[in-house]
Amino acid sequence: MSAPPAAPRRGFSYRTARMCWVAAFLAPALILFTAFVAYPIVTAMAYSVYRWDGIVRRGFAGWANFQRLLTQYPYRERTAEAFWHNVWTFVLTMIVQNGVALVLAALLAGRTWGARVYRAIFFMPVVLSLVVVGFLWELFLNPVWGAVNKLLVLAGLGAFARPWLGDTRTALVALILVNAWRWVGFPTVVFLAGMQAIPEEYLEAARLDGAGSGAVFRRIVLPLLAPQVNIVVILTFIGAFNWFELPYVMQGVTGEPYHATDVLGLLFYRAAFGAVDTGNPDVGVGSAIAVVMFLLILITSSAGALYLRRREVEG
Amino acid sequence: MTTAPWPKAVRRPGPVVRSALAQALLGANALLVVLPMIFMVLSSLKTTREIFRDPFGVPAALRWDNYAQLWSAAHFAVYFRNSVVVTVLSMALLLVTGTPAAYALGRYAFRGNDLIFLYFLSGIMVPIRLAVIPLFIMMRDLRLLDTFGSLVLVYAASGLPSTVFILTGFFRGLPQDLDNAARIDGAGEFGILWRVLLPLVRPALAIVTVYNIIPIWNDFFFPLVFIHQDALKTLPLGLTVFFGEYQTNWALLFAGLTLAAAPVLLLYIVLSRQFIKGLTAGAIKG
Numbered sequence: 001m002s003a004p005p006a007a008p009r010r011g012f013s014y015r016t017a018r019m020c021w022v023a024a025f026l027a028p029a030l031i032l033f034t035a036f037v038a039y040p041i042v043t044a045m046a047y048s049v050y051r052w053d054g055i056v057r058r059g060f061a062g063w064a065n066f067q068r069l070l071t072q073y074p075y076r077e078r079t080a081e082a083f084w085h086n087v088w089t090f091v092l093t094m095i096v097q098n099g100v101a102l103v104l105a106a107l108l109a110g111r112t113w114g115a116r117v118y119r120a121i122f123f124m125p126v127v128l129s130l131v132v133v134g135f136l137w138e139l140f141l142n143p144v145w146g147a148v149n150k151l152l153v154l155a156g157l158g159a160f161a162r163p164w165l166g167d168t169r170t171a172l173v174a175l176i177l178v179n180a181w182r183w184v185g186f187p188t189v190v191f192l193a194g195m196q197a198i199p200e201e202y203l204e205a206a207r208l209d210g211a212g213s214g215a216v217f218r219r220i221v222l223p224l225l226a227p228q229v230n231i232v233v234i235l236t237f238i239g240a241f242n243w244f245e246l247p248y249v250m251q252g253v254t255g256e257p258y259h260a261t262d263v264l265g266l267l268f269y270r271a272a273f274g275a276v277d278t279g280n281p282d283v284g285v286g287s288a289i290a291v292v293m294f295l296l297i298l299i300t301s302s303a304g305a306l307y308l309r310r311r312e313v314e315g
Numbered sequence: 316m317t318t319a320p321w322p323k324a325v326r327r328p329g330p331v332v333r334s335a336l337a338q339a340l341l342g343a344n345a346l347l348v349v350l351p352m353i354f355m356v357l358s359s360l361k362t363t364r365e366i367f368r369d370p371f372g373v374p375a376a377l378r379w380d381n382y383a384q385l386w387s388a389a390h391f392a393v394y395f396r397n398s399v400v401v402t403v404l405s406m407a408l409l410l411v412t413g414t415p416a417a418y419a420l421g422r423y424a425f426r427g428n429d430l431i432f433l434y435f436l437s438g439i440m441v442p443i444r445l446a447v448i449p450l451f452i453m454m455r456d457l458r459l460l461d462t463f464g465s466l467v468l469v470y471a472a473s474g475l476p477s478t479v480f481i482l483t484g485f486f487r488g489l490p491q492d493l494d495n496a497a498r499i500d501g502a503g504e505f506g507i508l509w510r511v512l513l514p515l516v517r518p519a520l521a522i523v524t525v526y527n528i529i530p531i532w533n534d535f536f537f538p539l540v541f542i543h544q545d546a547l548k549t550l551p552l553g554l555t556v557f558f559g560e561y562q563t564n565w566a567l568l569f570a571g572l573t574l575a576a577a578p579v580l581l582l583y584i585v586l587s588r589q590f591i592k593g594l595t596a597g598a599i600k601g
Contacts, residue, residue: 032412037473118341127582131533
């Protein structure tokens with residue numbers, strides 16, 4: 001940056017002093033962010049094309065790590081299984097958690113009695129640690145002593161009692177429901193904020209035209225809610241593909257029973273630190289998983305952001 | 316929001332029925348949220364036998380010694396203190412670095428302003444834990460493994476995108492006359508930030524704090540990777556140790572869960588509006 005030659009000396013030094021201040025304000029954050037976020041993310045990507053010996057880097061490996069991840073036993077099986085569990089988690093969370101959230105938000109919008117208190121209650125588990133939530137529900141879902149099965153017996157539905165977390169058919173769904181219990185308040189609040197931003201006149205006009213409340217919701221509320229829906233979809237996707245704490249805490253690092261709750265996050269952790277089969281870390285494959293997860297999240301969230309911007313431009 | 320919706324709806328069958336149905340559904344969901352937490356607290360005051368025999372009843376006698384045992388035997392005090400220290404240090408580092416950066420980006424026109432802003436923003440959707448392998452190797456080389464330093468650096472750094480984003484927006488929204496007036500009064504660049512603008516962005520600082528402090532307090536992943544010494548474990552990680560150790564002592568387990576959940580829940584009950592606003596800051600405009 002050079003000052004225009006005609007500038008008086010005093011002005012020049014004043015400008016320089018100011019820029020020095022700006023640099024001083026920016027430097028700590030830039031250094032911190034570069035050293036512990038930007039640089040590690042870039043290196044994490046780069047690591048996936050190297051051969052690794054424990055955590056010692058060897059030669060260039062090209063696509064070999066990705067090849068192993070996608071084609072070699074046991075990675076291929078584990079990856080495919082974990083990936084579909086993530087997809088299933090996303091889909092089921094969208095339907096159950098976000099579906100319930102949409103209903104709750106619709107019930108809270110308008111002048112519902114106690115709406116503030118309900119909103120505060122629904123949001124409460126969102127502040128809880130997932131470790132606490134996971135362990136709490138692990139105790140509740142215990143096959144013998146857990147509250148859930150005891151409640152079923154008490155309600156005369158003892159036939160439905162089962163080892164929810166120990167059965168390969170129910171374990172993942174149980175985890176997804178526990179996750180939904182913890183998170184449902186979040187999309188509820190987001191949807192509710194969107195609904196409350198809709199001018200009452202729109203709804204009133206539709207009602208005057210004879211639209212029932214179902215039609216008002218489908219034709220007016222839902223289309224105007226698109227930005228909120230979009231954000232919730234993106235966040236749910238990131239959450240589903242980043243899933244780690246709850247499966248780890250409740251089902252262990254291998255996603256018991258028999259990998260029924262194995263997800264990419266667990267697979268990544270095992271490859272990086274505890275190994276999939278052998279017990280040795282496999283940093284190359286671990287990095288390859290990170291790249292895959294990173295790309296999935298990047299593509300989805302940019303697609304969502306683009307969609308959102310286009311809608312906003314349209315008006 | 317001009318007219319109340321009810322008069323028009325009277326023609327249709329039963330607004331009373333409909334609002335009763337709404338209340339029933341909302342109430343049922345509220346119970347679904349609250350009851351597990353109430354069971355947790357009640358169970359923490361029972362004996363394990365009592366939990367097994369009568370899981371839904373009120374405790375026969377309040378067994379406070381579950382808590383006493385936690386505090387002495389299960390290292391809970393240590394985990395708790397560690398979590399407090401790590402969270403406070405991380406937030407301090409985040410605000411001390413993030414606020415001036417946002418001030419510079421929000422109040423000064425200079426070449427590269429937009430570029431630096433975008434650079435910070437690029438980190439907002441990227442889950443930092445995907446970079447855990449390089450971070451682990453880096454912390455090992457810096458001899459920061461098994462220290463609070465590793466956690467504090469990662470938490471502060473990964474909080475910067477959202478912090479810079481939210482605070483820059485607030486700084487931009489303040490009238491430029493404030494700086495000019497302060498400058499005429501002889502204030503330096505730092506004085507403008509510290510004495511004039513900082514008091515005005517306090518609401519934004521509150522939002523940024525809530526947005527970051529809860530995930531930091533609750534984080535399990537980085538302590539799991541970085542911290543091995545029991546004396547340095549934070550509460551979520553300590554809880555897994557504790558659950559391994561006392562598997563069959565359910566009364567103690569419930570007491571541990573209650574104690575781990577209590578600080579955040581109590582804060583939430585007092586400040587629920589600020590919490591909701593802060594935690595949804597990325598997803599709701601304004």
